[in-house]
Amino acid sequence: MDDDKYALVEKIVKDMHNVLSKTTELYAFDIVPVDSNFRNKSPVLSAENCLGLESWCVKHVYMYCYSEIKEKYGMMSQRKYKRITTLDFERLVKLLNVTLLINPDITTLWNKRREIVQLLSLDKVSELQFSRLVLSRKPKCNDAFAYRRWLLGSILQSDNLQTNELENLINSELRICDETSDKSPNNYHSWSHRLSIVDNMKNVLKHYDMNSLYIKEYIFSEKCISNHVSDYSCFHYRQFCIRNIFNLDNSSWKSFENTIDINLRKVFVRLVANNLPKDGTVQATEDNLVSYTEENLINLLFSYNVKNCNCTVNNLALCRKLEVVCHELVLNNELIRFYHSHETLWYHRRFILHELIAMMYDHFSLFRNNGILVKKNCKHCSLNDMRQKQAKISRYDSNCIYNSVLFQVILIHENNFIEERQTDGDNYAGRHEKYLKFVEGLNNVM
Structure with missing residues (x-):
């Protein structure tokens, strides 16, 4: 590099350092597309707390700064820090500022800044401001x-x-x-x-x-x-x-209900009331379900539950979880109907259904092992019939969860929604059905 280019690059490095050190509220940096230095002025631009660098000089500045860092400071970690003067640190910081603003995807250079911060040569809050500048462009x-x-x-x-x-x-x-x-x-x-x-x-x-x-x-x-x-x-x-x-x-849940713009309980009971089994085993309207307490509502949804241990079930917490997840399911319905064929929405629906099924498994003390539902051993009880580990559950235990009202409600809702979306030409509906059958293990009931 000849002397003129060397002097120009040094001036650019100095100008950028002055802007960074004097303007404490900088919040954006970018490369400004300029083909040549037709104005014969400094390519460092500063206006309204924004920093810019004209593109015609980027290549020369970057190669110069990166080469000096690599040649003079590349082995800094192997030296004794007492041999490195304050001027060395100041020079290295100036070079790192320019290099990282232009190309921040070099982990080694960020590690250099960490070393300098650890030596108390850089202020941590100022470094947060510098990294914000980097993120404004990248x-x-x-x-x-x-x-x-x-x-x-x-x-x-x-x-x-x-x-x-x-x-x-x-x-x-x-x-x-x-x-x-x-x-x-x-x-x-x-x-x-x-x-x-x-x-x-x-x-x-x-x-x-x-x-x-x-x-x-x-x-x-x-x-x-x-x-x-x-x-x-x-x-x-x-x-x-x-x-x-x-x-x-409890106190945070009340604050949560007052903050959001929707009544979670009404959304939940509307979903249940609209998808109750048509065999007449359960007859309840939305207005009736709204008046239910949490305990009565859970007893209705898990009416086939058989107690196998002495542990008490926190019906209040379980009801609140169901309200949150069912609200998410209804929200997902609306998004899928409005935004046709978006794969991400269907992936999120898998999470929702997995959470609902996991809640039912947990309530009935079940878990799936190699595709088979297995009775979970209670860690808090010492009953004799709970000592056998990972015993395959009986046909009655399978019916216990599959015949529960909540499971039937979710199953009816998903079948109807899948049929609706397939009729509308959404190919992801069929994939979602296969997920429920072969990943969640519902192939015998769908």
Whole structure:
């Protein structure tokens, strides 16, 4: 590289460092398409808290910075840190800033920044701001998300942070997840990062009301799946939120019911009333079922249950789980009808049906072993008839679950829905039927 290019690149590196260090509220970076330096000005652009670099110089700047990092600092981990001066760190940070903004998919360079942070030469909060700049241009950069999780883990371990500061950090992280998922559809790394943050908060913020966050994220995820019906990463996060709602306590459940815009109990009983068996064994209207208590409703739905142990069943918790999952099933019905032939919606439906079947298996103390329903040993009882392990259940036990009202309701509902979608020409309906038969083991009853 000749002296003119060398001087130009050095000026670009210096200009970018000045913008990064002086403008603390930068939130976006991008490469601006410019064919040549026709203005004879610096290609570093800064306006309204946004940073830009003209495209004509990207190749020269990147090769220069990356080559110097590799030649002078590539073996930094094998040196003694006391031999590296402050000027060396400052120079390395300037080069890393430019290189990672242009091409952030190099794990080695992010590890260099980790080494510098560990030596207290870089501020962790400022590094969060830098990685946000990277994600503004590359919203699917997994290394940037991993770097942010590493920084947050280190920050949250500090005893000096107040509760409001911790909450601000988490809220800021969730906003970044919103931005990256909106910029890039099917952003697996963004949704995985969000899941990781919410899931690990309970281990860090011990005095924080996690249930309120679970409710907030559940409502947020419902809006997302309605807007991004082909983004399975979004649906996977929705499934995570549903399982968190299962664990709400009584006070949080009341807050949850007051927050959402729908009556879960009415949705649940309407689904049951519209799909009751036509043999006349159960006769109940929607208005009657609404007036049932949780215990009476569960006794109706599992009327063929036979007690085999002394454990008490938490009918309240089970009824609430059924309300949440059945609401999800009704929502999935509407989305599939409106968005024709979207595979992701049918995959999510498999999750819903699996959860419903798993609840019934758990209630009847059953599990499926190599395609065979097996009686589950109760860990809390010591009855003599519970000592035999993994004994094949009898024909009566099979009828116990298959003849229950809830199973019949779900079976009738799914058969009707599959027939409706097949009539409408949705090929995924047939695949869903095969899933229920050969994966969930319902081939003998469908």
